[in-house]
Amino acid sequence: MSGRTDNSGAAIRAEAARTLARVVFDGVSLRVAFDARASRSADPRDRALLAATLFASARWWLRFDAVLGRMLERGLPDKARDIHGLLVLGFVQIEVMRMPDYAVVAACVDAARLLGQPRHAGLVNAVLRRFLRERASLLAEADLDEVSRHAHPRWLIDRIRNDWPRDADSILEENNREALLTLRVNRRRCTRDALLERLQQAGMTAHAPLHLADAITLEESTDVSRLPGFAEGHFSVQDGAAQQVADLLDLKDGQRVLDACAAPGGKTAHALERANVEMTALDSDAGRLPRLRENLLRLGLEATVVHADASRSDDWWDGRPFDRILLDAPCSATGIIRRQPDIKLHRRAADIAPLAAIQARLGTALWPMLAPGGKLLYATCSLLRAENEATVARLLDACSDARALPIQDRHGRAAGAGRQNFPGHKGMDGFYYALLEKTR
Incomplete structure (x- = not known):
């Protein structure tokens, strides 16, 4: 080639x-x-x-x-x-x-x-x-x-039908649509209007979705590294559902923030683009941290990058509480099949219970690190209730000083203490969000 x-x-x-x-x-x-x-x-x-x-x-x-x-x-x-x-x-x-x-x-x-x-x-x-x-x-x-009609494995069809019976067919259909390429403008280096103009001058068909403050969607996939502004750190690639995480975190200058499963750093970077926070970006996979550092460098952002298991606080936490914690938990990724279709080939039904156990372990380990009045955002790119509302329900049961905060309808369908965005809704991927506040 x-x-x-x-x-x-x-x-x-x-x-x-x-x-x-x-x-x-x-x-x-x-x-x-x-x-x-x-x-x-x-x-x-x-x-x-x-x-x-x-x-x-x-x-x-x-x-x-x-x-x-x-x-x-x-x-x-x-x-x-x-x-x-x-x-x-x-x-x-x-x-x-x-x-x-x-x-x-x-x-x-x-x-x-x-x-x-x-x-x-x-x-x-x-x-x-x-x-x-x-x-x-x-x-x-x-x-x-059904398997060959929908091009989904039997176990996943059954789980989606069980969890979302009224929406199953539309979810399966959307999973087989190619997703639009979505950019996130780095507001520290560029404005959305300025980047839109540059992209349009370069012959790209680009739009600014009204429901996302920093997003630009492109009609056609392309090598983003060749787009104007990439080398200068004016934008990153990030789906709109993931961009909504920064909105829900409600960031303020001076806050201590932890991104507990941070690599490759998209949500870490978006938080830093939004506010002058003291950011700790942590991940248990050392092999993914170089890319996180490269992304921060290209965007002109700084964070304390740590290789550690978030649930083993003695290995890395200095005892100072965080004002915000993002737990973008490891999950089945069944909400981003549009972008990663090999998930249908690689994921197995037997994976879900172990993933749910990891999610629960991380949640209960991180909760003591949150300051009183602080907020923990639990998020996944999964469609499965076992990984989402069931995990959050267990965390709420385990932590007497936790309460779920309401999330607006624009973030998807009500699902337990949080909300579930379905793939294709407003052009975005499948995503789950639950926002918990520490009451004392």
């Missing part, structure tokens, strides 16, 4: 097939795998096609893998997993991305040879051409099963 040639379409598909196989079969993060592959390409058109193909293929894998299973009498051997990925992405390019049918077939056949599996080129040709002939009936058959 170092440049464009007459066979660049086949080369990109071969690269996409290899990467997709790693994501599906090895459990590698889609974003990590894409970044590793895309860094080899100097051509933005190649990067854009690779990204669009990979994210669409991960989003719809459970649908088109089922279609492939119905077309093959025997499954593909393990050593042909790149061909497996190539066939699924071929279906996706034809049916979802609406690319020219026979151009996709020809490029995928050539890609099979580039993958070092020329004996499978005939199979790729035959399967894709059969899909073109029979896709109406193949897709109708796929629609008979």
Whole structure:
């Protein structure tokens, strides 16, 4: 992928097939795998096609893998997993991305040879051409099963239907829509109007949503590092639902603030952009802290960055209480599937109970660090009640000096002591918020 040639379409598909196989079969993060592959390409058109193909293929894998299973009498051997990925992405390019049918077939056949599996080129040709002939009936058959119809795993469909029966179909539908790219303006270095003007002058279709004070949405995904103002720290990428965290924290100059699970630092930075606070940004994953520091440096912000487990206060806390604590807890991430579709492939039902236990442990450990009259904001990017309102209910039961504060309707649907934003609501991701005050 170092440049464009007459066979660049086949080369990109071969690269996409290899990467997709790693994501599906090895459990590698889609974003990590894409970044590793895309860094080899100097051509933005190649990067854009690779990204669009990979994210669409991960989003719809459970649908088109089922279609492939119905077309093959025997499954593909393990050593042909790149061909497996190539066939699924071929279906996706034809049916979802609406690319020219026979151009996709020809490029995928050539890609099979580039993958070092020329004996499978005939199979790729035959399967894709059969899909073109029979896709109406193949897709109708796929629609008979909820898993392949919605391209979600069975356990997640069941959990969403159980937790949100009236909204389940719309949630599943929104999860399969590509989310708009949302920027957060760094108000310490730029105004929203000024950045809007620069983006529009650069040919970008950009809007300023009324419900978010610092946000700009772009109609098309792009390499943000190439946008005007990025190097100068004028903006960051952050979904609107995450941007609402700073609103709910109600920050004032001089406050001591803890971001207890801070990496990669988006919410830490937004808080510092909003007020002159004494910020401690803490995370238990040392590998994610360099990126947090890089983000703060680019934006011209300062925080005390700490590597520690937030629940082990003896290892890092100096005993001085915090006025605000943000617990953006580790979670299933089921509210951001629009942006990270591989969550549908990697997350398991068995993950939820351990995550809920971690969330409860963090909440009860952090509560004593909050000053009287201080506020703790519990937030997740999950849609599941077990991780959200159930966790907050346990925290309220455990802490007699805690009370839940009301949150405005614009932050989503009432859910226990907090509010649940659904994916797609006002263009934002799925997010949960609960604001607790220490009464004494």
